[in-house]
Amino acid sequence: MKPKKIKPLTAEEFINADPESMEFKFYAMSVNDFFSFRLLYKHYKKGDISAKGILNLPSLLKFPFIIKRGKDDKILLSDTAQEELVRFNICQELLEKHSSPYLSLAVKYDDAFAKAYMESKDKDINADGDLKKAFEGAWMNINLTLASVAMTDIVYSDETLQEEYEKEANKK
Amino acid sequence: MKIEEQYNKKIIAKTKKLEALKENEAAKILLEISSHEVFSFKILLILYRGGVISAKDVFLKNNILLYDELILVEGKDIKISSLIQDSIHKFTMFKEAMKQNEFAGVLLTFDDDLATAFLDKKLTEEDKQEKLASSASSFMSFVFGSYMNSIIENDATLTTVARNLHQQHEK
Numbered sequence: 287m288k289p290k291k292i293k294p295l296t297a298e299e300f301i302n303a304d305p306e307s308m309e310f311k312f313y314a315m316s317v318n319d320f321f322s323f324r325l326l327y328k329h330y331k332k333g334d335i336s337a338k339g340i341l342n343l344p345s346l347l348k349f350p351f352i353i354k355r356g357k358d359d360k361i362l363l364s365d366t367a368q369e370e371l372v373r374f375n376i377c378q379e380l381l382e383k384h385s386s387p388y389l390s391l392a393v394k395y396d397d398a399f400a401k402a403y404m405e406s407k408d409k410d411i412n413a414d415g416d417l418k419k420a421f422e423g424a425w426m427n428i429n430l431t432l433a434s435v436a437m438t439d440i441v442y443s444d445e446t447l448q449e450e451y452e453k454e455a456n457k458k
Numbered sequence: 459m460k461i462e463e464q465y466n467k468k469i470i471a472k473t474k475k476l477e478a479l480k481e482n483e484a485a486k487i488l489l490e491i492s493s494h495e496v497f498s499f500k501i502l503l504i505l506y507r508g509g510v511i512s513a514k515d516v517f518l519k520n521n522i523l524l525y526d527e528l529i530l531v532e533g534k535d536i537k538i539s540s541l542i543q544d545s546i547h548k549f550t551m552f553k554e555a556m557k558q559n560e561f562a563g564v565l566l567t568f569d570d571d572l573a574t575a576f577l578d579k580k581l582t583e584e585d586k587q588e589k590l591a592s593s594a595s596s597f598m599s600f601v602f603g604s605y606m607n608s609i610i611e612n613d614a615t616l617t618t619v620a621r622n623l624h625q626q627h628e629k
Binding site for chain 2: 387
């Protein structure tokens with residue numbers, strides 16, 4: 287018996303889907319570099335995709351291990367893709383409905399906070415408890431990382447500073 | 459005595475003097491700024507670019523309290539160098555913004571153009587919102603780039619492939 291040929295999924299099919307459908311939301315995620323990169327990186331770690339594949343930032347829609355067409359033409363997402371989609375939707379909602387870019391940023395960048403936020407029932411970061419602690423930790427980490435990246439960026443744009451920085455780093 | 463020990467001794471002495479002036483607003487702000495790594499670094503950068511301190515000084519002790527050129531404590535008075543006045547305004551504004559909107563506060567720390575625009579009181583509320591939106595968008599791209607780079611740098615294969623792709627692109 288011949289294997290059934292899978293009809294490839296096209297971007298148009300996603301764009302024209304109902305905005306509330308998973309197809310449409312997944313397409314929105316696939317054009318977001320950050321989430322696209324995260325998902326491809328996870329599949330790279332599993333051995334599904336090469337290093338070159340991830341660095342070319344290809345469209346998620348291309349990969350059968352991420353997205354398949356099931357019975358009745360319904361699309362099926364890999365478990366990893368479903369997890370990322372949930373996180374992506376939370377970030378979008380926080381950005382659009384509640385105008386909370388800093389909360390969205392914390393969900394986006396801090397894995398521990400994202401997990402705590404997704405598991406929390408009331409999602410109130412101001413209520414004393416584990417979620418509040420996780421948010422404070424996430425926000426501190428984000429600030430420290432950004433500060434260090436911003437400073438390193440400046441240092442590397444100046445040859446003398448770069449030399450001194452490397453000397454100090456080697457001493458440590 | 460090693461240079462670093464001398465620096466430490468000097469900084470403790472200066473911090474004690476400033477702490478003794480607890481009612482002095484300038485002293486309070488300077489102590490706060492000196493513990494804020496990004497602002498402290500930016501002030502040292504201004505001094506380095508102005509030829510006041512060496513590149514080594516920027517890294518040896520990243521603390522503005524060290525420098526007599528910046529802060530002179532005379533009795534109950536504090537004289538602050540005009541070189542860092544602008545940074546103090548930016549820091550005060552950053553703290554105000556943090557109280558109202560944490561994200562706007564973060565943007566002001568990183569985006570010098572945005573901070574300068576906000577210091578210019580001629581901006582209308584609409585202009586401010588527009589500048590914040592544009593700064594937020596550049597900030598997110600910057601954050602995304604940093605996130606990707608840190609993941610790539612932690613993986614030897616990805617680093618090598620990224621380097622090769624970059625070289626191919628250069629050709």
